[in-house]
Amino acid sequence: MSADIVPDLSVELNGVTLKNPVIAASGTYGFGEELLPFHHPSVLGGFSTKGITLYPRQGNRGIRLHETRAGMMNSIGLQNPGAEVFVRDIAPRIRGLTGCLIANVGGSDIDDYVQAVAMIAAADVDMIELNISCPNVKCGGMAFGMRAEDAASVVRAVRPVCPKPLMVKLSPNAHDLVAVALACQEAGADSLSLVNTFNALAIDVHARKAVFDNVTAGLSGPAILPIALRMTRDVARAVRVPVIGMGGIETGEDAAAFIMAGATAVQVGTAGLVRPDALPRIVEELAAFMAREGIANLGQIRGIV
Amino acid sequence: MTTDLHVVIRNQHVAPGILRLTVDGGAAQPVQPGQFHMLKTEAPEPLLPRPLSIHDVEGDLLSFLYEVKGAGTRAIAELVPGHRIRVTGPLGRGFDVQDLRGRILLVAGGIGIAPFRYLARALVAAGRDRLTLAAGFRGLPYGIEDFAGVVDDIRIATEDGSAGIQGRVPVLYRPQDFDVVVACGPVPMMRAVQQGCREAGTRAIVSMEARMACGIGACLGCTTQTTTGMRRVCADGPVFPADEVIFDER
Numbered sequence: 001m002s003a004d005i006v007p008d009l010s011v012e013l014n015g016v017t018l019k020n021p022v023i024a025a026s027g028t029y030g031f032g033e034e035l036l037p038f039h040h041p042s043v044l045g046g047f048s049t050k051g052i053t054l055y056p057r058q059g060n061r062g063i064r065l066h067e068t069r070a071g072m073m074n075s076i077g078l079q080n081p082g083a084e085v086f087v088r089d090i091a092p093r094i095r096g097l098t099g100c101l102i103a104n105v106g107g108s109d110i111d112d113y114v115q116a117v118a119m120i121a122a123a124d125v126d127m128i129e130l131n132i133s134c135p136n137v138k139c140g141g142m143a144f145g146m147r148a149e150d151a152a153s154v155v156r157a158v159r160p161v162c163p164k165p166l167m168v169k170l171s172p173n174a175h176d177l178v179a180v181a182l183a184c185q186e187a188g189a190d191s192l193s194l195v196n197t198f199n200a201l202a203i204d205v206h207a208r209k210a211v212f213d214n215v216t217a218g219l220s221g222p223a224i225l226p227i228a229l230r231m232t233r234d235v236a237r238a239v240r241v242p243v244i245g246m247g248g249i250e251t252g253e254d255a256a257a258f259i260m261a262g263a264t265a266v267q268v269g270t271a272g273l274v275r276p277d278a279l280p281r282i283v284e285e286l287a288a289f290m291a292r293e294g295i296a297n298l299g300q301i302r303g304i305v
Numbered sequence: 306m307t308t309d310l311h312v313v314i315r316n317q318h319v320a321p322g323i324l325r326l327t328v329d330g331g332a333a334q335p336v337q338p339g340q341f342h343m344l345k346t347e348a349p350e351p352l353l354p355r356p357l358s359i360h361d362v363e364g365d366l367l368s369f370l371y372e373v374k375g376a377g378t379r380a381i382a383e384l385v386p387g388h389r390i391r392v393t394g395p396l397g398r399g400f401d402v403q404d405l406r407g408r409i410l411l412v413a414g415g416i417g418i419a420p421f422r423y424l425a426r427a428l429v430a431a432g433r434d435r436l437t438l439a440a441g442f443r444g445l446p447y448g449i450e451d452f453a454g455v456v457d458d459i460r461i462a463t464e465d466g467s468a469g470i471q472g473r474v475p476v477l478y479r480p481q482d483f484d485v486v487v488a489c490g491p492v493p494m495m496r497a498v499q500q501g502c503r504e505a506g507t508r509a510i511v512s513m514e515a516r517m518a519c520g521i522g523a524c525l526g527c528t529t530q531t532t533t534g535m536r537r538v539c540a541d542g543p544v545f546p547a548d549e550v551i552f553d554e555r
């Protein structure tokens with residue numbers, strides 16, 4: 001065994017150096033502070049905040065979570081304190097927690113996106129992740145990520161007000177995912193992250209009605225990994241910009257699979273909800289995997305499949 | 306707050322469908338009555354951990370009292386001594402023992418009795434000697450023996466009349482006879498406590514339930530409506546002043 005290999009896990013993403021490719025996924029890591037009793041966010045490559053919208057949102061009422069086999073569904077409805085509070089109170093407080101602070105931004109129409117991105121990108125954050133795929137917002141949100149022309153219109157609109165690297169988060173529910181990815185790249189996206197949750201349905205057969213008030217909700221977790229992996233590869237082969245892959249990652253080897261499928265970095269969501277030390281463990285497991293396999297850096301395996 | 310595998314010391318039925326799980330506390334940390342832990346067996350399914358209240362702490366041992374409801378609690382019920390289980394906690398904001406004074410009533414509905422043993426012991430240790438427990442059950446009561454020698458005034462109601470007074474928990478007390486009422490149980494019961502205490506002008510405190518994923522305040526999956534907006538049961542609660550909670554009308 002090449003036990004003497006000390007693998008280099010660092011990755012370069014739009015001019016920002018991440019110490020490793022493991023990023024906490026939006027909506028599953030709060031604003032980073034919630035995890036502090038368990039690990040310091042700086043052990044990760046970075047984290048993406050809960051989705052922030054121009055104005056505060058209360059989120060959905062009723063049941064917000066439902067467990068499925070090997071996964072979970074959520075219908076949080078983008079509960080967040082709004083861009084102003086984020087910029088004034090939260091961003092300065094959490095800035096020091098990570099070397100790569102990604103502000104995830106949601107919206108329900110183009111003007112909201114533009115105003116929110118303009119405010120948030122002016123704060124001390126490293127990147128913007130534009131969520132064009134949240135399936136929970138009734139008007140708008142879904143539509144942008146579904147069709148290439150809608151996705152391009154929102155990316156084109158926010159591009160001029162975003163001096164920071166702009167990551168666009170794609171919906172796996174898109175009619176033609178590769179077409180949406182290419183359209184976002186053309187419209188000025190600096191990187192693409194995928195996948196957001198799959199639009200899904202759970203029925204309470206005893207009550208004879210949908211589990212969620214909104215009827216459908218977003219599926220995440222290990223159940224979606226093979227589909228997310230295939231989609232990551234499809235997109236990575238089609239675009240020039242870096243791709244950040246996610247969907248069901250639980251182990252270091254899962255992360256390695258996404259890199260082999262062409263991802264520059266990965267995000268992890270649900271696994272971190274299952275146990276709060278999951279993300280640091282994934283980093284350690286990935287390092288151990290690389291050491292065992294004699295992989296000196298991630299460039300050696302990126303996109304090899 | 307830690308997340309670790311703990312060794313199961315005991316896991317026994319105390320009544321049909323109700324078990325007490327005791328785990329090796331490992332690094333004993335201070336826990337507040339009313340706080341909870343997230344528990345998950347080492348099996349991959351079910352995926353998410355389940356919240357259980359702290360039932361008691363004795364030396365290095367931590368115990369939980371739980372009702373088997375579905376896959377998660379069934380998986381926990383199958384553990385035998387020597388098995389290991391992931392325990393994350395202690396989590397949430399529990400009861401403020403210093404703040405509970407005078408004539409204190411603990412109102413439990415079914416398995417809502419779980420956090421009250423440790424609370425009652427803490428109250429007694431803090432010198433509170435006017436404690437009453439009012440516990441309601443569908444059928445045969447359980448967990449009551451835990452209060453022998455701790456609470457003198459124990460009142461029981463059962464819906465089927467198998468023990469105590471037949472009926473629901475409100476038949477057991479008048480809120481105006483107490484300085485503070487602490488409730489844990491199903492939503493209809495807590496709504497009744499909130500309303501009864503509001504009318505009587507008695508302060509009330511409730512421990513809320515919600516489906517959870519992370520248990521640490523990161524996912525916003527467990528929120529409940531309050532007078533100050535949507536709040537996380539896991540991190541802002543589970544204990545709330547009753548007047549702040551807006552119970553769903555449905």
Ligand SMILES: Cc1cc2nc3c(=O)[nH]c(=O)nc-3n(C[C@H](O)[C@H](O)[C@H](O)COP(=O)(O)OP(=O)(O)OC[C@H]3O[C@@H](n4cnc5c(N)ncnc54)[C@H](O)[C@@H]3O)c2cc1C
Binds near residue numbers: 351376379513514
């Ligand atoms: C802070 C807190 C402390 C708790 N303490 C205890 C305790 O000490 N002892 C104890 O026995 N239980 C306690 N509970 C409840 C316990 O967590 C649930 O009973 C358990 O998670 C059910 O999991 P399961 O997999 O067995 O059942 P599941 O299969 O998840 O659920 C069984 C049924 O109950 C429904 N359900 C699940 N969770 C909820 C919920 N929160 N509200 C309404 N319906 C629900 C499901 O839809 C399903 O119909 C506590 C809950 C919270 C939030």
Ligand SMILES: Cc1cc2nc3c(=O)[nH]c(=O)nc-3n(C[C@H](O)[C@H](O)[C@H](O)COP(=O)(O)O)c2cc1C
Binds near residue numbers: 220
């Ligand atoms: C509870 C929860 C909340 C989420 N909130 C957001 C959000 O606010 N913005 C967003 O872009 N994605 C959100 N997501 C999607 C995740 O970031 C991620 O894309 C998805 O869960 C797939 O990854 P996973 O299988 O590792 O969880 C959320 C996911 C979950 C489970």
Ligand code: FES
Binds near residue numbers: 527
């Ligand atoms: S369970 Fe995640 S915020 Fe409460």
